[in-house]
Amino acid sequence: DTAVSQTPKYxxxxxxxxxxxxxxxxxxxxxxxxxxxDSKKFLKIMFSYNNKELIINETVPNxxxxxxxxxxxxxxxxxxxxxxxxxxxxCASSPRTTTxxxxxxxxxxxxxx
Amino acid sequence: xxxxSQHNHHVILSEAASLELGCNYSxxxxxxxxxxxxxxxxxxxLLLKYFSGDPLVKGIKGFEAEFIKSKFSFNLRKPxxxxxxxxxxxxxxxxxxxxxxxxxxxxxxxxx
Numbered sequence: 001d002t003a004v005s006q007t008p009k010y011x012x013x014x015x016x017x018x019x020x021x022x023x024x025x026x027x028x029x030x031x032x033x034x035x036x037x038d039s040k041k042f043l044k045i046m047f048s049y050n051n052k053e054l055i056i057n058e059t060v061p062n063x064x065x066x067x068x069x070x071x072x073x074x075x076x077x078x079x080x081x082x083x084x085x086x087x088x089x090x091c092a093s094s095p096r097t098t099t100x101x102x103x104x105x106x107x108x109x110x111x112x113x
Numbered sequence: 114x115x116x117x118s119q120h121n122h123h124v125i126l127s128e129a130a131s132l133e134l135g136c137n138y139s140x141x142x143x144x145x146x147x148x149x150x151x152x153x154x155x156x157x158x159l160l161l162k163y164f165s166g167d168p169l170v171k172g173i174k175g176f177e178a179e180f181i182k183s184k185f186s187f188n189l190r191k192p193x194x195x196x197x198x199x200x201x202x203x204x205x206x207x208x209x210x211x212x213x214x215x216x217x218x219x220x221x222x223x224x225x
Contacts, residue, residue: 004156031211041201043157043215055211090156100145100207104157 003027004105006091012111013081021076021108023091031055032074033102034066035090043090049074078110086112115140117206119216126194127224134189134219136204145207146187148178151218152200160202163187174198196225 004025013019025032033056034046048056052068063079074091091105120135138144148160161172168180178189187204204216 041151041218041220043203043218045212048211050211092157100209100211100213101147101159101162102149102157102213103159104149106156 004091004093004103006089006105006108008108009106010109010111012113014113015081015083017081018077018079019081019110020078021089021091021110023074023076023105025072025091025093025103025105027093027095027103029093029103030071030096031094031100032068032071033092033094034074034076035092035104037088037090037107039087047074047076081110081112083112086110115206115208115214117204117214117216119202119204119219121219122217123220123222125222125224128196129193130223132189132191132194132198132221134202134204134221136187136189136216137185138187138204138206138214139185140206140208142208145209146178146180147205147207147213148172148176148187148189149203149205149215150200151203157203160189194221194223196223199223 007022031050033048037043046060047066049068065077068074088107090107092102094102116139118137146163149157150160151157163170163180171177201218203218207213
């Protein structure tokens with residue numbers, strides 16, 4: 001059983017388009033995250049939701065809008081895509097513990113042309 | 114601001130060599146420390162974690178890490194690497210909130 005799943009796995013689109021990435025976790029975790037991994041493999045947090053509430057928004061452009069319809073889902077919508085948005089986007093979740101270990105999804109490779 | 118530094122960006126080893134990857138963080142309070150591994154084309158997986166107790170922690174696949182509080186370090190070690198250990202390794206620090214800071218990663222290549 002897949003713990004954290006993302007769709008699509010690959011996304012190729014043109015500048016100016018709007019796209020969405022979906023994430024679902026079946027681990028029963030309360031907290032979910034979106035990370036961006038650039039071409040140099042640097043991993044940076046974008047958003048964090050806890051029980052469907054936005055907890056962290058790390059100076060991400062307004063073109064990026066997360067939505068959490070329930071605790072098991074955290075989607076990412078991106079408007080007016082730019083070349084610099086090309087990256088791998090990882091969804092993750094963590095349980096309600098004191099350690100905040102994270103479980104990552106397989107990633108979505110976004111290429112903007 | 115909190116930060117995590119990984120000293121080596123690229124490491125090349127032959128099979129059976131010993132491995133030590135350095136990780137230092139900047140935060141004076143209580144921390145939870147992690148090493149994650151990302152095999153080629155795959156997602157990040159937890160390798161091991163420290164949150165309290167014995168500062169020497171053992172993880173999967175023969176990896177271990179030692180937390181040295183006085184040095185703000187959490188170095189990853191493995192006595193004998195295998196070709197299958199070729200991957201990107203990330204050190205990460207959580208200071209008790211929802212935000213975890215990741216290091217820039219170390220790319221390990223093990224020659225068969």
